[in-house]
Amino acid sequence: MTGLETAYYIIAIVFMGLFLLITIGIAIGIAIISSKISALHHQIDEKISHITNFVEKGQAVVGAIKKVTGKSNS
Numbered sequence: 001m002t003g004l005e006t007a008y009y010i011i012a013i014v015f016m017g018l019f020l021l022i023t024i025g026i027a028i029g030i031a032i033i034s035s036k037i038s039a040l041h042h043q044i045d046e047k048i049s050h051i052t053n054f055v056e057k058g059q060a061v062v063g064a065i066k067k068v069t070g071k072s073n074s
Contacts, residue, residue: 001009
């Protein structure tokens with residue numbers, strides 16, 4: 001092999017190594033971002049659940065008050 005061919009092979013090996021490291025970095029980044037989005041989604045679902053429970057309790061209290069006072073919606 002000539003010196004030029006050897007230089008091209010070395011450059012190719014270096015670039016393949018760099019692209020492999022970049023690909024691994026991108027995969028790790030995607031996994032981290034995915035886990036953070038999943039955690040955020042879980043937190044939002046939890047907060048919505050708390051709000052829903054609060055509203056349902058409020059509706060139950062209003063229903064009980066209407067039942068005690070004898071008032072209806074119509």
